[in-house]
Amino acid sequence: MMSIFAKDLFKGQVALVTGGGTGIGFAIARTLGQLGARVVIAARALDKLESAAEQLTAGGMAVLAAEVNIRDAESVNALFARLESEGWQPDLLVNNAGGQFTSPALSMSPNGFRAVVDLNLQGTFQMSQAFARQRISQARPGSIVNIVLCLEQGIPGMAHAAAARAGVVNLTKTLSWEWAEHGIRVNAVAPGTIATSGLENYDADNLQAGIDRLPIRRMGQSEEVAEAVAYLASPAASFITGITLPLDGGEHMTGANPQR
Ligand SMILES: CCC/C=C/C(=O)SCCNC(=O)CCNC(=O)[C@H](O)C(C)(C)COP(=O)([O-])OP(=O)([O-])OC[C@H]1O[C@@H](n2cnc3c(N)ncnc32)[C@H](O)[C@@H]1OP(=O)([O-])[O-]
Numbered sequence: 706m707m708s709i710f711a712k713d714l715f716k717g718q719v720a721l722v723t724g725g726g727t728g729i730g731f732a733i734a735r736t737l738g739q740l741g742a743r744v745v746i747a748a749r750a751l752d753k754l755e756s757a758a759e760q761l762t763a764g765g766m767a768v769l770a771a772e773v774n775i776r777d778a779e780s781v782n783a784l785f786a787r788l789e790s791e792g793w794q795p796d797l798l799v800n801n802a803g804g805q806f807t808s809p810a811l812s813m814s815p816n817g818f819r820a821v822v823d824l825n826l827q828g829t830f831q832m833s834q835a836f837a838r839q840r841i842s843q844a845r846p847g848s849i850v851n852i853v854l855c856l857e858q859g860i861p862g863m864a865h866a867a868a869a870r871a872g873v874v875n876l877t878k879t880l881s882w883e884w885a886e887h888g889i890r891v892n893a894v895a896p897g898t899i900a901t902s903g904l905e906n907y908d909a910d911n912l913q914a915g916i917d918r919l920p921i922r923r924m925g926q927s928e929e930v931a932e933a934v935a936y937l938a939s940p941a942a943s944f945i946t947g948i949t950l951p952l953d954g955g956e957h958m959t960g961a962n963p964q965r
């Protein structure tokens with residue numbers, strides 16, 4: 706898929722994409738890199754990040770693979786300190802890392818619920834706070850895009866993720882208020898079902914049943930998410946903050962697939 710944006714849209718900027726070594730995050734990193742940004746891809750598994758970085762570098766992009774566990778505040782702070790000292794301080798942050806397991810709410814353990822909230826809500830907050838502290842201390846503007854989930858009708862089988870991502874949707878609004886005066890915009894994209902290896906743990910028949918109910922009857926592509934992220938991160942969206950953009954083939958109108 707060709708990007709509709711100008712090739713040098715993000716020239717001179719650094720984009721930090723969490724979970725940027727796989728799936729949607731990889732597509733976001735590739736799009737931002739193709740549009741001129743230097744890109745940091747950050748996650749836990751350095752081997753996966755390094756092979757992703759190799760692919761992107763082979764395509765002519767400037768890419769740094771950096772280890773981080775977004776659930777761990779010390780790891781997050783160490784990442785931002787490293788990026789500053791190595792000249793990769795980010796102008797744009799894409800909080801893409803996240804995920805969950807499926808389980809009926811009745812069988813979730815406290816620790817299982819907490820792990821998913823920690824990853825998706827606490828992790829997103831910790832990354833956003835570290836980013837904003839760095840930008841604001843240097844009086845530089847910035848842009849944050851959070852990847853959430855289509856959750857408008859609730860998500861049966863994923864109570865932890867639904868609650869955590871609803872938290873991120875409101876965090877997006879609240880931080881957009883608090884940080885607007887510093888030139889930092891905060892927005893989110895809410896994907897429906899997107900074809901990535903991340904879907905391997907989901908029942909294919911149930912996914913198909915959900916897709917059959919959509920106005921646009923197919924899975925989304927990672928590149929479609931990446932284009933929306935590029936738009937929201939760019940000056941074309943300079944008057945947009947606090948929004949969550951549904952990117953879901955219409956799923957926000959059909960309701961969640963109860964079999965998920
Ligand atoms: C249509 C689809 C839409 C969305 C698609 C996507 O998002 S695609 C993207 C897809 N990509 C991803 O989702 C990737 C990211 N996802 C992850 O890393 C994991 O799903 C995670 C968030 C649970 C973290 O896992 P972790 O290993 O760091 O967790 P931990 O070791 O710290 O354990 C904490 C607690 O959680 C419990 N527990 C863990 N797994 C299961 C399970 N399957 N079953 C039941 N319980 C489970 C575990 O037993 C423990 O509780 P206990 O026993 O102490 O009471």
Ligand SMILES: NC(=O)C1=CN([C@@H]2O[C@H](COP(=O)(O)OP(=O)(O)OC[C@H]3O[C@@H](n4cnc5c(N)ncnc54)[C@H](OP(=O)(O)O)[C@@H]3O)[C@@H](O)[C@H]2O)C=CC1
Nearest residue numbers: 724727728729748749750774775802803804898899901903
């Ligand atoms: N595919 C889909 O249909 C949809 C996906 N999403 C969301 O989009 C995002 C990307 O998903 P997708 O590409 O499909 O799946 P992936 O499983 O490929 O992406 C998850 C990424 O998050 C990283 N990650 C997980 N835990 C941590 C952590 N503690 N610290 C840092 N990085 C972490 C993983 O890397 P590592 O394990 O190396 O840390 C991985 O790169 C996720 O937030 C997902 O929930 C939302 C809606 C639909």
